[in-house]
Amino acid sequence: MRLLWSPRSPFVRKVMILVYELGLQDRIDCVRAVAVPRGAPNPVITAENPLGKIPVLLRDGLPPLYDSRVIAEALIALVPDGDGDGERLLPASGEARLTQLRWQALGDGLTDNLLLWRIERTGASGGDPGTMASYRAKVIATLAALEREADALAEAPFGLGAIAILCALGQLDFRYRTSGWRSAHPRLAAWAARQATRPSLVATAVQDDIGSDEGPVMDLVFGGG
Template identity: 40%
Template sequence: MQLIYAKPSPYSRKARVTVLEKGLAGRVEEVVVSPMEDPAVLLEANPLGKVPALRLDDGRSLYDSWVICEYLDSLAPTPRLIPDGPARFDVLRRAALADGVLDAAVTARMELLRPEDKRWTPWTDRQRRAIGRGLAVMERDVAALGAELTLAHIEFAVALEYLDFRLPDVVWRDTHPALAAWLAEFSQRPSMQATRPQPS
Protein backbone atom coordinates (compact mmCIF):
# COMPACT_ATOMS: atom_id res chain seq x y z
CA MET A 1 0.00 0.00 0.00
CA GLN A 2 1.02 3.60 -0.54
CA LEU A 3 -0.01 6.42 1.76
CA ILE A 4 0.22 9.66 -0.19
CA TYR A 5 0.45 12.61 2.16
CA ALA A 6 1.83 16.08 2.91
CA LYS A 7 3.95 16.68 5.98
CA PRO A 8 2.06 19.77 7.28
CA SER A 9 -1.38 18.17 6.81
CA PRO A 10 -3.15 17.22 10.05
CA TYR A 11 -5.46 14.93 8.07
CA SER A 12 -2.41 13.10 6.77
CA ARG A 13 -1.07 12.93 10.29
CA LYS A 14 -4.18 11.12 11.53
CA ALA A 15 -3.59 8.41 8.94
CA ARG A 16 0.14 8.22 9.68
CA VAL A 17 -0.45 7.86 13.42
CA THR A 18 -3.01 5.16 12.70
CA VAL A 19 -0.54 3.25 10.53
CA LEU A 20 2.02 3.27 13.34
CA GLU A 21 -0.41 2.45 16.14
CA LYS A 22 -1.83 -0.48 14.16
CA GLY A 23 1.65 -1.88 13.53
CA LEU A 24 1.26 -1.52 9.76
CA ALA A 25 4.39 0.51 8.97
CA GLY A 26 5.99 -2.43 7.15
CA ARG A 27 2.99 -2.71 4.83
CA VAL A 28 2.60 0.98 3.98
CA GLU A 29 4.98 2.96 1.78
CA GLU A 30 4.85 6.69 2.52
CA VAL A 31 4.84 9.04 -0.48
CA VAL A 32 5.28 12.73 0.37
CA VAL A 33 3.70 15.24 -2.02
CA SER A 34 2.84 18.92 -2.28
CA PRO A 35 -0.89 18.93 -3.05
CA MET A 36 -0.88 22.46 -4.47
CA GLU A 37 1.33 21.22 -7.31
CA ASP A 38 -1.28 18.60 -8.34
CA PRO A 39 1.25 15.76 -8.59
CA ALA A 40 0.17 12.90 -10.83
CA VAL A 41 0.62 10.30 -8.09
CA LEU A 42 -1.94 12.14 -5.94
CA LEU A 43 -4.44 12.89 -8.71
CA GLU A 44 -4.37 9.26 -9.80
CA ALA A 45 -5.22 8.20 -6.27
CA ASN A 46 -7.67 11.00 -5.47
CA PRO A 47 -9.29 13.05 -8.25
CA LEU A 48 -10.01 15.77 -5.71
CA GLY A 49 -6.27 16.35 -5.23
CA LYS A 50 -6.52 16.14 -1.45
CA VAL A 51 -4.30 14.33 1.04
CA PRO A 52 -4.16 11.78 2.42
CA ALA A 53 -4.90 9.12 -0.17
CA LEU A 54 -4.26 5.42 0.26
CA ARG A 55 -3.48 3.33 -2.81
CA LEU A 56 -4.26 -0.30 -2.11
CA ASP A 57 -2.25 -3.25 -3.38
CA ASP A 58 -4.98 -4.12 -5.89
CA GLY A 59 -4.80 -0.65 -7.46
CA ARG A 60 -7.91 0.79 -5.84
CA SER A 61 -7.60 3.97 -3.80
CA LEU A 62 -9.23 5.30 -0.68
CA TYR A 63 -9.43 8.95 0.28
CA ASP A 64 -10.61 11.07 3.17
CA SER A 65 -8.78 10.52 6.43
CA TRP A 66 -11.87 9.06 8.13
CA VAL A 67 -12.23 6.37 5.47
CA ILE A 68 -8.51 5.61 5.48
CA CYS A 69 -8.33 5.33 9.26
CA GLU A 70 -11.34 3.00 9.36
CA TYR A 71 -9.84 0.84 6.63
CA LEU A 72 -6.48 0.65 8.42
CA ASP A 73 -8.29 -0.24 11.63
CA SER A 74 -9.86 -3.20 9.84
CA LEU A 75 -6.49 -4.67 8.85
CA ALA A 76 -5.21 -5.66 12.30
CA PRO A 77 -7.21 -6.84 15.30
CA THR A 78 -5.41 -4.74 17.92
CA PRO A 79 -5.60 -2.09 19.05
CA ARG A 80 -9.20 -1.67 17.90
CA LEU A 81 -9.51 2.06 17.27
CA ILE A 82 -13.21 2.01 16.39
CA PRO A 83 -14.97 -0.49 18.65
CA ASP A 84 -18.24 -2.28 18.00
CA GLY A 85 -21.41 -1.87 19.99
CA PRO A 86 -22.51 1.19 21.98
CA ALA A 87 -18.92 2.31 22.57
CA ARG A 88 -18.53 2.83 18.81
CA PHE A 89 -20.74 5.89 18.83
CA ASP A 90 -19.04 7.44 21.85
CA VAL A 91 -15.71 7.13 20.02
CA LEU A 92 -17.13 8.43 16.74
CA ARG A 93 -18.83 11.39 18.43
CA ARG A 94 -15.63 12.42 20.20
CA ALA A 95 -13.60 11.91 17.04
CA ALA A 96 -16.08 14.02 15.07
CA LEU A 97 -15.91 16.78 17.69
CA ALA A 98 -12.12 16.94 17.49
CA ASP A 99 -12.26 16.73 13.71
CA GLY A 100 -14.66 19.68 13.70
CA VAL A 101 -12.22 21.70 15.82
CA LEU A 102 -9.53 20.73 13.33
CA ASP A 103 -11.68 21.74 10.35
CA ALA A 104 -12.35 25.15 11.92
CA ALA A 105 -8.65 25.61 12.67
CA VAL A 106 -7.65 24.75 9.10
CA THR A 107 -10.29 27.14 7.75
CA ALA A 108 -9.06 29.95 10.01
CA ARG A 109 -5.47 29.25 8.99
CA MET A 110 -6.34 29.36 5.28
CA GLU A 111 -8.03 32.75 5.72
CA LEU A 112 -4.84 34.08 7.33
CA LEU A 113 -2.93 33.15 4.17
CA ARG A 114 -4.99 35.60 2.12
CA PRO A 115 -3.73 39.18 1.70
CA GLU A 116 -4.77 41.19 4.73
CA ASP A 117 -7.14 43.41 2.77
CA LYS A 118 -8.92 40.32 1.40
CA ARG A 119 -9.54 38.62 4.73
CA TRP A 120 -13.08 38.36 6.05
CA THR A 121 -12.77 38.83 9.79
CA PRO A 122 -16.33 37.72 10.66
CA TRP A 123 -15.61 34.38 8.98
CA THR A 124 -12.36 33.87 10.89
CA ASP A 125 -14.03 34.92 14.14
CA ARG A 126 -16.78 32.37 13.56
CA GLN A 127 -14.18 29.60 13.16
CA ARG A 128 -12.43 30.67 16.33
CA ARG A 129 -15.69 30.62 18.26
CA ALA A 130 -16.29 27.08 16.99
CA ILE A 131 -12.80 26.11 18.14
CA GLY A 132 -13.50 27.57 21.59
CA ARG A 133 -16.80 25.75 21.99
CA GLY A 134 -15.28 22.50 20.77
CA LEU A 135 -12.35 22.77 23.16
CA ALA A 136 -14.74 23.35 26.06
CA VAL A 137 -16.53 20.07 25.33
CA MET A 138 -13.23 18.26 24.74
CA GLU A 139 -12.08 19.50 28.15
CA ARG A 140 -15.14 17.94 29.77
CA ASP A 141 -14.81 14.75 27.70
CA VAL A 142 -11.09 14.05 27.92
CA ALA A 143 -11.30 12.00 31.12
CA ALA A 144 -13.86 9.72 29.47
CA LEU A 145 -11.43 8.80 26.68
CA GLY A 146 -9.96 6.17 28.97
CA ALA A 147 -6.64 4.39 28.71
CA GLU A 148 -7.46 2.11 25.77
CA LEU A 149 -6.41 3.78 22.52
CA THR A 150 -9.17 4.75 20.09
CA LEU A 151 -9.56 6.97 17.06
CA ALA A 152 -10.88 9.65 19.40
CA HIS A 153 -7.52 9.79 21.18
CA ILE A 154 -5.74 10.31 17.87
CA GLU A 155 -8.23 12.96 16.75
CA PHE A 156 -7.95 14.89 20.03
CA ALA A 157 -4.15 14.90 19.93
CA VAL A 158 -3.81 15.83 16.25
CA ALA A 159 -6.32 18.69 16.58
CA LEU A 160 -4.63 20.13 19.66
CA GLU A 161 -1.14 19.94 18.20
CA TYR A 162 -2.38 21.52 14.96
CA LEU A 163 -3.55 24.52 17.00
CA ASP A 164 -0.06 24.80 18.44
CA PHE A 165 1.49 24.45 14.98
CA ARG A 166 -0.66 26.79 12.89
CA LEU A 167 -2.64 28.97 15.33
CA PRO A 168 -0.28 29.54 18.26
CA ASP A 169 -2.24 32.63 19.30
CA VAL A 170 -5.04 30.28 20.40
CA VAL A 171 -3.76 29.95 23.96
CA TRP A 172 -5.85 26.99 25.06
CA ARG A 173 -3.81 25.33 27.81
CA ASP A 174 -4.51 27.85 30.58
CA THR A 175 -8.26 27.48 30.20
CA HIS A 176 -8.26 23.73 29.47
CA PRO A 177 -5.94 22.19 32.06
CA ALA A 178 -7.30 18.64 31.74
CA LEU A 179 -6.69 18.65 27.98
CA ALA A 180 -3.24 20.14 28.48
CA ALA A 181 -2.26 17.47 31.00
CA TRP A 182 -3.64 14.70 28.82
CA LEU A 183 -1.82 15.93 25.71
CA ALA A 184 1.47 16.30 27.55
CA GLU A 185 1.39 12.56 28.22
CA PHE A 186 -0.20 11.37 24.97
CA SER A 187 2.16 13.38 22.78
CA GLN A 188 5.07 11.28 24.06
CA ARG A 189 3.82 8.22 22.20
CA PRO A 190 6.27 7.16 19.48
CA SER A 191 3.56 7.54 16.83
CA MET A 192 3.06 11.17 17.77
CA GLN A 193 6.77 11.91 18.00
CA ALA A 194 7.42 10.36 14.59
CA THR A 195 4.70 12.39 12.86
CA ARG A 196 5.25 15.86 14.24
CA PRO A 197 4.01 18.41 11.68
CA GLN A 198 6.59 20.10 9.53
CA PRO A 199 6.20 23.16 7.32
CA SER A 200 6.16 22.42 3.61
Template identity: 40%
Template sequence: MKLLKAGPSPFVRKVLVTLHETGLMDQVEMVQVTASPLDPDSKLTSANPVGKVPALVRDEGPTLYDSRVICRYLDHVAGTKLYPQARIWDTLTLEATADGILEAAVLMVYEGRFRPENLRYDPWIEGQWAKVTRALAALEGRWMSHLNGPLDAGQIACACALGYLDFRHADRPWRAAHPALAEWEAGFKARDSMIATRPE
Protein backbone atom coordinates in the same frame (compact mmCIF):
# COMPACT_ATOMS: atom_id res chain seq x y z
CA MET B 1 -0.06 0.46 -0.55
CA LYS B 2 0.93 4.09 -1.13
CA LEU B 3 -0.01 7.03 1.06
CA LEU B 4 -0.24 10.36 -0.73
CA LYS B 5 0.75 13.03 1.76
CA ALA B 6 1.69 16.70 1.83
CA GLY B 7 3.62 18.84 4.29
CA PRO B 8 2.59 18.84 7.95
CA SER B 9 -1.08 18.05 7.24
CA PRO B 10 -2.80 17.11 10.52
CA PHE B 11 -5.09 14.76 8.61
CA VAL B 12 -2.04 12.96 7.25
CA ARG B 13 -0.64 12.85 10.77
CA LYS B 14 -3.77 11.02 11.96
CA VAL B 15 -3.07 8.31 9.40
CA LEU B 16 0.64 8.17 10.24
CA VAL B 17 -0.11 7.78 13.95
CA THR B 18 -2.59 5.05 13.09
CA LEU B 19 0.01 3.30 10.95
CA HIS B 20 2.42 3.31 13.88
CA GLU B 21 -0.21 2.13 16.36
CA THR B 22 -1.41 -0.68 14.06
CA GLY B 23 2.10 -1.85 13.16
CA LEU B 24 1.47 -1.29 9.44
CA MET B 25 4.02 1.46 8.85
CA ASP B 26 6.42 -0.74 6.88
CA GLN B 27 3.63 -1.86 4.53
CA VAL B 28 2.93 1.61 3.13
CA GLU B 29 5.08 3.64 0.74
CA MET B 30 5.05 7.40 1.38
CA VAL B 31 4.48 9.62 -1.67
CA GLN B 32 4.89 13.37 -1.27
CA VAL B 33 2.47 15.48 -3.33
CA THR B 34 1.38 19.11 -3.53
CA ALA B 35 -2.06 19.71 -2.03
CA SER B 36 -2.60 23.42 -2.61
CA PRO B 37 -6.32 24.14 -2.98
CA LEU B 38 -5.44 26.44 -5.88
CA ASP B 39 -3.18 24.08 -7.80
CA PRO B 40 -3.21 20.48 -6.49
CA ASP B 41 -0.84 17.85 -7.82
CA SER B 42 -2.24 15.79 -10.71
CA LYS B 43 -1.05 12.64 -8.92
CA LEU B 44 -3.33 13.63 -6.06
CA THR B 45 -6.39 14.61 -8.09
CA SER B 46 -6.20 11.39 -10.08
CA ALA B 47 -6.36 9.47 -6.79
CA ASN B 48 -8.79 11.78 -4.96
CA PRO B 49 -10.93 14.03 -7.20
CA VAL B 50 -11.39 16.48 -4.32
CA GLY B 51 -7.62 17.03 -4.33
CA LYS B 52 -7.09 16.61 -0.61
CA VAL B 53 -4.61 14.56 1.39
CA PRO B 54 -4.35 11.94 2.64
CA ALA B 55 -5.23 9.37 0.01
CA LEU B 56 -4.37 5.69 0.31
CA VAL B 57 -3.70 3.97 -3.00
CA ARG B 58 -4.31 0.26 -2.53
CA ASP B 59 -2.85 -2.60 -4.54
CA GLU B 60 -6.36 -4.01 -4.93
CA GLY B 61 -9.49 -1.86 -4.88
CA PRO B 62 -10.10 1.85 -5.28
CA THR B 63 -8.10 4.57 -3.55
CA LEU B 64 -9.39 5.46 -0.11
CA TYR B 65 -9.90 8.97 1.31
CA ASP B 66 -10.40 10.91 3.64
CA SER B 67 -8.45 10.34 6.87
CA ARG B 68 -11.43 8.83 8.72
CA VAL B 69 -11.98 6.24 6.01
CA ILE B 70 -8.27 5.42 5.79
CA CYS B 71 -7.84 5.08 9.55
CA ARG B 72 -10.82 2.78 9.83
CA TYR B 73 -9.54 0.67 6.92
CA LEU B 74 -6.07 0.35 8.48
CA ASP B 75 -7.60 -0.66 11.79
CA HIS B 76 -9.69 -3.29 9.97
CA VAL B 77 -6.61 -4.67 8.18
CA ALA B 78 -4.57 -4.83 11.41
CA GLY B 79 -7.42 -5.96 13.66
CA THR B 80 -6.33 -3.53 16.37
CA LYS B 81 -9.84 -2.42 17.46
CA LEU B 82 -9.19 1.33 17.35
CA TYR B 83 -12.90 1.50 16.45
CA PRO B 84 -14.27 -0.72 19.23
CA GLN B 85 -17.80 -1.93 18.56
CA ALA B 86 -18.80 -1.53 22.21
CA ARG B 87 -18.33 2.24 22.01
CA ILE B 88 -18.31 2.80 18.27
CA TRP B 89 -20.69 5.80 18.20
CA ASP B 90 -18.76 7.60 20.93
CA THR B 91 -15.48 6.91 19.14
CA LEU B 92 -16.80 8.14 15.80
CA THR B 93 -18.35 11.27 17.35
CA LEU B 94 -15.13 12.08 19.18
CA GLU B 95 -13.19 11.66 15.94
CA ALA B 96 -15.67 13.91 14.13
CA THR B 97 -15.28 16.56 16.85
CA ALA B 98 -11.50 16.49 16.46
CA ASP B 99 -11.79 16.65 12.68
CA GLY B 100 -14.09 19.67 13.06
CA ILE B 101 -11.36 21.40 15.04
CA LEU B 102 -8.88 20.59 12.30
CA GLU B 103 -11.12 21.73 9.46
CA ALA B 104 -11.68 25.10 11.12
CA ALA B 105 -8.02 25.53 12.04
CA VAL B 106 -6.86 24.65 8.52
CA LEU B 107 -9.34 27.10 6.99
CA MET B 108 -7.85 29.83 9.18
CA VAL B 109 -4.40 29.01 7.80
CA TYR B 110 -5.72 28.99 4.23
CA GLU B 111 -7.34 32.39 4.73
CA GLY B 112 -3.95 33.90 5.51
CA ARG B 113 -1.98 31.89 2.98
CA PHE B 114 -4.15 31.94 -0.14
CA ARG B 115 -6.50 34.92 0.09
CA PRO B 116 -5.11 38.37 -0.81
CA GLU B 117 -4.66 40.48 2.30
CA ASN B 118 -7.20 43.11 1.23
CA LEU B 119 -9.87 40.40 0.89
CA ARG B 120 -9.37 38.70 4.25
CA TYR B 121 -12.40 38.86 6.52
CA ASP B 122 -11.60 38.88 10.23
CA PRO B 123 -15.14 37.99 11.42
CA TRP B 124 -14.98 34.83 9.28
CA ILE B 125 -11.60 33.90 10.80
CA GLU B 126 -12.99 34.44 14.30
CA GLY B 127 -16.03 32.39 13.38
CA GLN B 128 -13.72 29.48 12.60
CA TRP B 129 -11.93 29.93 15.91
CA ALA B 130 -15.30 29.95 17.68
CA LYS B 131 -15.89 26.44 16.31
CA VAL B 132 -12.57 25.40 17.82
CA THR B 133 -13.33 26.88 21.23
CA ARG B 134 -16.78 25.26 21.37
CA ALA B 135 -15.26 21.90 20.45
CA LEU B 136 -12.53 22.26 23.08
CA ALA B 137 -15.18 23.04 25.70
CA ALA B 138 -17.09 19.92 24.63
CA LEU B 139 -13.96 17.78 24.94
CA GLU B 140 -13.28 19.11 28.43
CA GLY B 141 -16.89 18.93 29.57
CA ARG B 142 -18.09 15.69 27.97
CA TRP B 143 -15.26 13.50 26.70
CA MET B 144 -12.55 13.28 29.37
CA SER B 145 -13.58 9.84 30.63
CA HIS B 146 -13.42 8.52 27.06
CA LEU B 147 -10.09 10.20 26.40
CA ASN B 148 -8.69 8.58 29.53
CA GLY B 149 -9.96 5.13 28.51
CA PRO B 150 -8.43 2.46 26.24
CA LEU B 151 -6.71 3.72 23.09
CA ASP B 152 -9.00 4.35 20.14
CA ALA B 153 -9.23 6.41 16.94
CA GLY B 154 -11.06 9.26 18.69
CA GLN B 155 -8.13 9.80 21.02
CA ILE B 156 -5.66 9.77 18.12
CA ALA B 157 -7.74 12.36 16.26
CA CYS B 158 -7.99 14.61 19.32
CA ALA B 159 -4.26 14.46 20.00
CA CYS B 160 -3.50 15.37 16.39
CA ALA B 161 -6.00 18.25 16.53
CA LEU B 162 -4.48 19.68 19.69
CA GLY B 163 -0.99 19.28 18.25
CA TYR B 164 -2.03 21.20 15.16
CA LEU B 165 -3.40 24.07 17.28
CA ASP B 166 0.02 24.33 18.91
CA PHE B 167 1.80 24.08 15.55
CA ARG B 168 -0.23 26.61 13.53
CA HIS B 169 -2.10 28.68 16.13
CA ALA B 170 0.35 29.01 19.01
CA ASP B 171 -0.75 32.64 19.37
CA ARG B 172 -4.15 31.37 20.57
CA PRO B 173 -3.33 29.38 23.72
CA TRP B 174 -5.99 26.86 24.73
CA ARG B 175 -4.55 25.08 27.78
CA ALA B 176 -5.40 27.56 30.55
CA ALA B 177 -9.13 27.27 29.90
CA HIS B 178 -8.98 23.47 29.58
CA PRO B 179 -6.66 22.08 32.28
CA ALA B 180 -7.97 18.50 32.19
CA LEU B 181 -7.63 18.35 28.42
CA ALA B 182 -4.15 19.89 28.65
CA GLU B 183 -3.09 17.25 31.17
CA TRP B 184 -4.39 14.45 28.96
CA GLU B 185 -2.66 15.88 25.87
CA ALA B 186 0.65 16.15 27.72
CA GLY B 187 0.56 12.44 28.45
CA PHE B 188 -0.71 11.32 25.05
CA LYS B 189 1.86 13.25 23.03
CA ALA B 190 4.59 11.25 24.76
CA ARG B 191 3.50 8.10 22.88
CA ASP B 192 6.09 6.85 20.40
CA SER B 193 3.60 7.26 17.52
CA MET B 194 3.06 10.93 18.36
CA ILE B 195 6.77 11.65 18.77
CA ALA B 196 7.57 9.97 15.44
CA THR B 197 4.97 12.07 13.57
CA ARG B 198 5.53 15.43 15.24
CA PRO B 199 5.40 18.23 12.60
CA GLU B 200 8.61 20.13 11.97
Protein backbone atom coordinates in the same frame (compact mmCIF):
# COMPACT_ATOMS: atom_id res chain seq x y z
CA MET C 1 0.43 0.11 -0.36
CA ARG C 2 1.47 3.73 -0.89
CA LEU C 3 0.26 6.78 0.99
CA LEU C 4 0.23 10.25 -0.54
CA TRP C 5 1.73 11.99 2.46
CA SER C 6 2.96 15.24 3.97
CA PRO C 7 4.66 15.74 7.35
CA ARG C 8 2.68 19.00 7.75
CA SER C 9 -0.83 17.58 7.32
CA PRO C 10 -2.87 16.83 10.46
CA PHE C 11 -5.06 14.36 8.58
CA VAL C 12 -2.02 12.53 7.23
CA ARG C 13 -0.66 12.44 10.77
CA LYS C 14 -3.90 10.88 11.95
CA VAL C 15 -3.45 8.04 9.47
CA MET C 16 0.22 7.62 10.32
CA ILE C 17 -0.48 7.38 14.06
CA LEU C 18 -2.85 4.54 13.22
CA VAL C 19 -0.18 2.91 11.06
CA TYR C 20 2.21 2.88 14.02
CA GLU C 21 -0.43 1.78 16.52
CA LEU C 22 -1.37 -1.14 14.26
CA GLY C 23 2.23 -2.08 13.43
CA LEU C 24 1.75 -1.56 9.69
CA GLN C 25 4.86 0.54 9.01
CA ASP C 26 6.43 -2.14 6.79
CA ARG C 27 3.34 -2.36 4.59
CA ILE C 28 3.04 1.31 3.60
CA ASP C 29 5.39 3.51 1.58
CA CYS C 30 4.98 7.26 2.07
CA VAL C 31 5.06 9.40 -1.08
CA ARG C 32 5.54 13.15 -0.54
CA ALA C 33 2.67 15.16 -2.02
CA VAL C 34 1.87 18.86 -1.61
CA ALA C 35 -1.81 19.81 -1.38
CA VAL C 36 -2.44 23.51 -2.02
CA PRO C 37 -5.32 25.55 -0.53
CA ARG C 38 -5.48 28.02 -3.45
CA GLY C 39 -4.97 27.93 -7.18
CA ALA C 40 -4.67 24.87 -9.39
CA PRO C 41 -4.63 21.66 -7.33
CA ASN C 42 -1.67 19.33 -7.47
CA PRO C 43 -2.26 17.03 -10.51
CA VAL C 44 -0.40 14.19 -8.77
CA ILE C 45 -3.08 14.24 -6.08
CA THR C 46 -6.12 14.86 -8.29
CA ALA C 47 -5.10 11.92 -10.49
CA GLU C 48 -5.92 9.73 -7.48
CA ASN C 49 -8.34 11.90 -5.51
CA PRO C 50 -10.44 14.40 -7.49
CA LEU C 51 -10.97 16.38 -4.29
CA GLY C 52 -7.29 17.32 -4.41
CA LYS C 53 -6.70 16.43 -0.76
CA ILE C 54 -4.38 14.14 1.16
CA PRO C 55 -4.05 11.55 2.58
CA VAL C 56 -4.74 9.12 -0.24
CA LEU C 57 -4.07 5.40 0.20
CA LEU C 58 -3.07 3.68 -3.04
CA ARG C 59 -3.70 -0.07 -3.20
CA ASP C 60 -2.50 -2.45 -5.89
CA GLY C 61 -5.37 -3.39 -8.18
CA LEU C 62 -7.98 -1.58 -6.08
CA PRO C 63 -9.46 1.94 -6.11
CA PRO C 64 -7.60 4.56 -4.07
CA LEU C 65 -9.01 5.45 -0.68
CA TYR C 66 -9.33 9.04 0.50
CA ASP C 67 -10.53 10.85 3.56
CA SER C 68 -8.70 9.90 6.74
CA ARG C 69 -11.86 8.36 8.19
CA VAL C 70 -12.21 5.89 5.31
CA ILE C 71 -8.49 5.08 5.38
CA ALA C 72 -8.70 4.52 9.14
CA GLU C 73 -11.46 1.94 8.70
CA ALA C 74 -9.45 0.19 5.99
CA LEU C 75 -6.29 0.04 8.09
CA ILE C 76 -8.10 -1.26 11.14
CA ALA C 77 -9.68 -3.97 8.98
CA LEU C 78 -6.18 -5.19 8.05
CA VAL C 79 -5.51 -6.28 11.64
CA PRO C 80 -6.18 -10.02 12.04
CA ASP C 81 -9.19 -11.06 14.09
CA GLY C 82 -8.23 -11.62 17.68
CA ASP C 83 -5.18 -9.36 17.57
CA GLY C 84 -6.96 -6.78 19.69
CA ASP C 85 -5.35 -3.57 18.39
CA GLY C 86 -8.07 -2.82 15.85
CA GLU C 87 -10.85 -3.48 18.35
CA ARG C 88 -9.07 -1.31 20.91
CA LEU C 89 -8.73 1.61 18.52
CA LEU C 90 -12.26 1.36 17.14
CA PRO C 91 -14.70 -1.06 18.79
CA ALA C 92 -16.81 -3.06 16.37
CA SER C 93 -20.16 -1.99 17.79
CA GLY C 94 -22.06 -0.44 20.66
CA GLU C 95 -21.69 2.75 22.64
CA ALA C 96 -17.91 2.41 22.82
CA ARG C 97 -17.73 2.60 19.02
CA LEU C 98 -20.08 5.57 18.89
CA THR C 99 -17.98 7.36 21.49
CA GLN C 100 -14.83 6.95 19.41
CA LEU C 101 -16.63 8.09 16.26
CA ARG C 102 -18.09 11.11 18.06
CA TRP C 103 -14.66 12.10 19.34
CA GLN C 104 -13.28 11.59 15.85
CA ALA C 105 -15.94 13.98 14.52
CA LEU C 106 -14.96 16.59 17.12
CA GLY C 107 -11.26 16.23 16.37
CA ASP C 108 -11.67 16.26 12.59
CA GLY C 109 -14.13 19.15 12.76
CA LEU C 110 -11.79 21.18 14.92
CA THR C 111 -8.96 20.56 12.46
CA ASP C 112 -11.17 21.59 9.54
CA ASN C 113 -12.14 24.84 11.22
CA LEU C 114 -8.53 25.64 12.08
CA LEU C 115 -7.42 25.02 8.50
CA LEU C 116 -10.27 27.00 6.95
CA TRP C 117 -9.77 29.86 9.40
CA ARG C 118 -6.11 30.08 8.48
CA ILE C 119 -6.83 29.95 4.73
CA GLU C 120 -9.35 32.78 5.14
CA ARG C 121 -7.01 34.86 7.31
CA THR C 122 -4.02 34.53 5.00
CA GLY C 123 -5.86 35.43 1.78
CA ALA C 124 -4.99 38.52 -0.23
CA SER C 125 -7.84 40.51 1.33
CA GLY C 126 -6.87 39.58 4.88
CA GLY C 127 -10.08 37.64 5.36
CA ASP C 128 -13.74 38.44 5.88
CA PRO C 129 -14.25 39.48 9.53
CA GLY C 130 -17.59 37.71 9.84
CA THR C 131 -16.26 34.46 8.43
CA MET C 132 -13.21 34.56 10.70
CA ALA C 133 -15.37 35.32 13.73
CA SER C 134 -17.46 32.27 12.92
CA TYR C 135 -14.42 29.99 12.73
CA ARG C 136 -13.08 31.45 15.97
CA ALA C 137 -16.36 30.82 17.78
CA LYS C 138 -16.49 27.21 16.57
CA VAL C 139 -12.90 26.56 17.63
CA ILE C 140 -13.53 27.99 21.10
CA ALA C 141 -16.77 26.02 21.51
CA THR C 142 -15.12 22.77 20.44
CA LEU C 143 -12.19 23.19 22.80
CA ALA C 144 -14.60 23.97 25.64
CA ALA C 145 -16.49 20.77 24.85
CA LEU C 146 -13.25 18.76 24.83
CA GLU C 147 -12.25 20.29 28.17
CA ARG C 148 -15.52 18.98 29.62
CA GLU C 149 -14.75 15.54 28.21
CA ALA C 150 -11.11 15.41 29.29
CA ASP C 151 -11.80 13.02 32.16
CA ALA C 152 -13.70 10.65 29.86
CA LEU C 153 -10.86 10.79 27.35
CA ALA C 154 -8.40 9.91 30.10
CA GLU C 155 -10.47 6.96 31.28
CA ALA C 156 -11.17 5.48 27.83
CA PRO C 157 -8.74 3.22 25.96
CA PHE C 158 -6.56 5.11 23.49
CA GLY C 159 -8.52 5.04 20.25
CA LEU C 160 -9.36 6.65 16.94
CA GLY C 161 -11.21 9.51 18.60
CA ALA C 162 -8.25 10.42 20.79
CA ILE C 163 -5.99 10.32 17.73
CA ALA C 164 -8.19 12.79 15.84
CA ILE C 165 -8.33 15.16 18.82
CA LEU C 166 -4.57 15.03 19.38
CA CYS C 167 -3.97 15.83 15.70
CA ALA C 168 -6.22 18.88 16.01
CA LEU C 169 -4.33 20.04 19.09
CA GLY C 170 -1.11 19.50 17.17
CA GLN C 171 -2.42 21.80 14.46
CA LEU C 172 -3.04 24.44 17.14
CA ASP C 173 0.58 24.12 18.24
CA PHE C 174 1.87 24.21 14.66
CA ARG C 175 -0.16 27.09 13.22
CA TYR C 176 -1.54 28.93 16.27
CA ARG C 177 1.46 28.94 18.60
CA THR C 178 0.28 31.91 20.66
CA SER C 179 -3.27 30.65 21.16
CA GLY C 180 -2.87 29.88 24.86
CA TRP C 181 -5.16 26.85 24.60
CA ARG C 182 -3.38 24.97 27.37
CA SER C 183 -3.87 27.60 30.06
CA ALA C 184 -7.49 28.00 29.02
CA HIS C 185 -8.14 24.23 29.08
CA PRO C 186 -5.97 22.70 31.80
CA ARG C 187 -7.62 19.26 31.96
CA LEU C 188 -7.45 18.81 28.20
CA ALA C 189 -3.84 20.01 28.26
CA ALA C 190 -2.94 17.53 31.02
CA TRP C 191 -4.49 14.66 29.06
CA ALA C 192 -2.66 15.70 25.88
CA ALA C 193 0.64 15.96 27.75
CA ARG C 194 0.25 12.39 29.03
CA GLN C 195 -0.26 11.17 25.47
CA ALA C 196 2.61 13.19 23.99
CA THR C 197 5.28 10.59 24.78
CA ARG C 198 3.37 7.76 23.11
CA PRO C 199 5.72 6.31 20.45
CA SER C 200 3.18 6.72 17.64
CA LEU C 201 2.82 10.44 18.39
CA VAL C 202 6.55 11.00 18.72
CA ALA C 203 7.22 9.24 15.40
CA THR C 204 4.64 11.37 13.56
CA ALA C 205 5.37 14.82 14.98
CA VAL C 206 4.40 17.60 12.56
CA GLN C 207 7.34 18.96 10.58
CA ASP C 208 7.44 21.96 8.24
CA ASP C 209 9.78 20.42 5.66
CA ILE C 210 9.29 23.04 2.95
CA GLY C 211 8.77 26.20 4.97
CA SER C 212 5.67 28.37 5.08
CA ASP C 213 4.82 31.12 2.63
CA GLU C 214 1.27 31.61 3.86
CA GLY C 215 1.74 34.52 6.22
CA PRO C 216 2.46 34.91 9.94
CA VAL C 217 1.45 32.71 12.84
CA MET C 218 -2.22 33.27 13.53
CA ASP C 219 -3.57 35.67 16.14
CA LEU C 220 -4.54 34.71 19.66
CA VAL C 221 -7.51 32.42 20.05
CA PHE C 222 -7.96 33.07 23.79
CA GLY C 223 -7.62 36.23 25.76
CA GLY C 224 -7.70 39.72 24.37
CA GLY C 225 -10.10 40.89 21.70
